[in-house]
Amino acid sequence: MNVRAPPADPEGLRAAATGHVLSCTGLTKSFGRRRAVDLVGLHVDAGQIYGLLGPNGAGKTTTIKMVCGLLDPDEGTVAVAGRDIRDLAVRALIGYVPQEVALYPDLTARENLAFLGRLYRLRGRVLGERVDEVLEVTGLSDRARERVEAFSGGMRRRLNIAAGLLHHPRLLVLDEPTVGVDPQSRHAILERVRSLGAGGMAVLYTTHYMEEADRVCDRVGILDHGRLIAEGTKRELVARLGEKDRIDLVASGDMEALAAACRSVPDVATAAAVDGRVNVVAGDGRRVLPALLEAAERSGAAVHSVEVVEADLESVFLHLTGTALRE
Template identity: 55%
Template sequence: MECRCLRKNFGDLAAVDDVSFHLSEGETYGLLGPNGAGKSTTISMVAGILAPDSGKVLVYGVSAGSAAAKRRIGYVPQELALYPDLTGRENLRFFARLYGLSGRASARRIDHVLEVVGLGDRAGDLAREYSGGMKRRLNVGARLLHQPLLLVLDEPRAGVDPQSRNAIVDNVRELAAAGMAILYTTHYMEEAERLCDPGRRDRRGTSDSRRTRRELVERLGERSHISLVVQGDTASALAAARALPAVRSVPARGDEVELVVTDAGICLPEVLAAVTRDGVSVRSVQVTEPDLKTVFLHLTGKALKR
C-alpha cells in the first residue's frame, strides 16, 4: 500500500498536508499524533471513505475507493459497527454475506475468525451482552472475514480492559506474522513500540519521513541516562567517567552521578568498570532510555491543541 502526497482540507483547515508513506506485506505501520492531527482522516482516505483533495492512495496497485481496492482492505473504525440484538456468530454471518461469502466456506471462515479473536466460546451470546473489549474484538473479526491484504485499525484498543488490549495486540502480531499489512493508529506509546515501526504525525497534519523509534531518537539528539549512586572517591569516579568516549556529560550531586551517554545498553559495562577501578563502589544503577513518548512530545509539542 502506498500514499503519495495526500492532502485534505475541511474549509480553511488543512487536516492532512502532504502525507506520503508506504506499507509492505507483513508490516505494521503506526500513525501517532495528538487529537486533531489528521490520523483518522488519513486512514479514511486509505480505506476509500474520503477522497483526497490531491494525492493518491494505491492498495496493491489499485486506486483506493475502487471496488477492487475495497476488497483488499479490512477497515476497523473507532466506532463499533455491530448489531447488539444478534449473537456474535450472527453478526459475523451478516458481514460474511456482505462480502459475498456463503455456505460451508462462510461457516468455516466464521469459525476461524471467532478463534482468532478469542470469542469461540461466546459465539452464541448476544453482542449486547459482550464486554467492551469483546465487542472491540468482534468488530475486528468482522473485518477479517474476507481475508483482506491490508487491515486498517483506528485506535482499536480505546476504552477496553487490559486483557482485551493484550488480546488485540496479540491478534495484530499474529496477522502481521501471517503476511497481512496493517495500518494502525493509537495513543498508547508502549503499544506502538511493541507493534510498529512508527511513522509520526504532527499537529499540522504533516508526516515525518519513515523512521524507526531509534532513528527518531538519534535524529532529535536524545540520549540515554545512567544514574549511579557511588560510595568512595566521587571525584575519581567522575574523572574516570569523563574519559570514556561514550559519555557526553557528567553532572554530579553528592554521591549521585548522572551520566548522559550515547547508548547505555552498550556502554554500561565499560562505565561500571571505569568508575569502580579506583576502589569506588556502586550502590545502585538506573538506566533510562529515551522512549517513543519522549520523541512524540518533542515533535508534536507538550501543549494541548485548542
C-alpha cells in the first residue's frame, strides 16, 4: 500500500466544519472485473453508531478495509476527523476490530493487549493503565494472565474488541463482532457498543443480523451488491415503506415455489424464502393473508405458522433488495 502525504489539516478544520468523525465519499473498489464497492458515501458523527447492513458478499468488509486504510480505493476518499486516511498518523484515531479474532492464542490476554498497544505507540505506565482499563471494561480482568487459547468464543470476541479500544480511538470500526457468539456474550457486546456511542465515540458497525442493527444503531446504511441502496435512521427507512406489513410464513416444502406463489398475490410488494420461512412485504397484512394461504396451498407447501408484524429493518431490506438477509 502506498502511503502518500495528504493535504495538511492538522487542526482538523474540515472535520470541525463538517462535524463528521468519518467521512467517505464515492468509495469504489474492484477486484478484477467484479466491482465490490460502488460509489459508497457515508458519514459518522461523534457519539453516533452507524450500522452497515448487508448480506455476505455485499461489500461491507471491503468498505471497512478502505475506511481503515487497509485497502486503497480505486476512487473516492476517506477522512477521519477531517484528515485523509493515507496519512499514517490518522490510523491512531481508529480502533479496528476485525471479523476474525485477531489475537495470538498462545499469548495471554495482557500480553496480546500490551503488544497491540505498543503498535499504537503506548508505552510504560500509560500502556499498563490502558491494558487494565480495557480488561476492566470488557470484564476480563480476572483472566488477564491466561492464554487466549483457553478463552471461550465470547471471551475472545470481547478481548478482540478490547484491543480496538486500547488507544482511545475517536472512531471504532467493528466488522461483524458478534459472529459465532453465544447470546449472553452477544448481549454484553451490544451493550458495550451502545455505551461507547453514548460516551461520544463514533462507531461504524457492520452486521448481517437485523435485530442487532435495530437494537444498537442510530443510523443504518443498506449495502447490496456493493452499492449503498438506502441510508437513514431506522424510522426514516421504515417510513419509506409506507403503510406496509411483513408477514412471515413458516412452512415446509419447496420454499422458492412458495415465495413465487406469494409474489403473485395482489398487493404483495415482495416475498423471499429464507431458512424454512418466506418473508412477505404487503400493504395490509391481515387483508392479504387469506390470499397468501390459498397461494401457498396451490404451491404445494405446507404452512405451519403465520406471523404478521409491523414493518422493521428486515422489511425494508426485503422491500429494497427483494431478498431476505440470511443469518
